[in-house]
Amino acid sequence: EPEVTQTPSHQVTQMGQEVILRCVPISNHLYFYWYRQILGQKVEFLVSFYNNEISEKSEIFDDQFSVERPDGSNFTLKIRSTKLEDSAMYFCASSEGWQVGRSNQPQHFGDGTRLSIL
Amino acid sequence: TQLLEQSPQFLSIQEGENLTVYCNSSSVFSSLQWYRQEPGEGPVLLVTVVTGGEVKKLKRLTFQFGDARKDSSLHITAAQPGDTGLYLCAVRGNTDKLIFGTGTRLQVFP
Numbered sequence: 001e002p003e004v005t006q007t008p009s010h011q012v013t014q015m016g017q018e019v020i021l022r023c024v025p026i027s028n029h030l031y032f033y034w035y036r037q038i039l040g041q042k043v044e045f046l047v048s049f050y051n052n053e054i055s056e057k058s059e060i061f062d063d064q065f066s067v068e069r070p071d072g073s074n075f076t077l078k079i080r081s082t083k084l085e086d087s088a089m090y091f092c093a094s095s096e097g098w099q100v101g102r103s104n105q106p107q108h109f110g111d112g113t114r115l116s117i118l
Numbered sequence: 119t120q121l122l123e124q125s126p127q128f129l130s131i132q133e134g135e136n137l138t139v140y141c142n143s144s145s146v147f148s149s150l151q152w153y154r155q156e157p158g159e160g161p162v163l164l165v166t167v168v169t170g171g172e173v174k175k176l177k178r179l180t181f182q183f184g185d186a187r188k189d190s191s192l193h194i195t196a197a198q199p200g201d202t203g204l205y206l207c208a209v210r211g212n213t214d215k216l217i218f219g220t221g222t223r224l225q226v227f228p
Contacts, residue, residue, distance in 0.1 A: 033214075
């Protein structure tokens with residue numbers, strides 16, 4: 001069964017450094033997402049991406065964050081200058097489609113990247 | 119206040135016991151999803167419920183959507199150690215982002 005893959009599985013970075021988290025969504029999916037889960041807390045939405053642009057972002061997704069689909073397969077999350085509070089599991093997800101008020105296609109999640117900021 | 123409150127927060131039981139976990143909100147949703155997340159992995163979708171009062175079964179798991187579509191329950195019959203994990207409910211409002219509940223962490227001991 002196709003799956004969303006994320007690399008690396010664990011990233012350790014010094015505070016203030018830039019980090020790029022990588023995701024390969026399922027190949028025929030059109031919608032892409034990033035979520036994060038701080039240790040012991042709930043999964044939180046960061047950003048959704050469709051048709052090569054951001055469709056929605058949360059308050060967490062400030063100017064330090066950016067997303068990109070540099071080619072036909074990868075979907076990346078960049079944190080420009082990391083802070084201690086960016087330490088979390090970051091999950092990428094993808095889905096075939098979505099439409100308001102409809103029973104929609106599910107989002108498939110990767111196994112996450114554990115980001116540790118020192 | 120949390121949009122989706124799950125209870126209990128933690129649950130430790132012996133193999134063979136039955137259990138029910140809850141997902142509650144004051145808001146009405148067009149659908150609700152249940153996920154299970156195991157350590158070191160991402161959430162995996164178990165079921166989507168759409169219609170008020172709907173009941174769906176997945177082997178020993180029974181999911182129910184409240185009549186008013188504000189709450190849901192997950193009942194596990196004869197729990198097994200393999201059921202151990204974090205159970206999350208989630209909804210989509212008028213956008214495609216998922217809003218997750220606070221989670222119930224289940225531990226089933228052999």
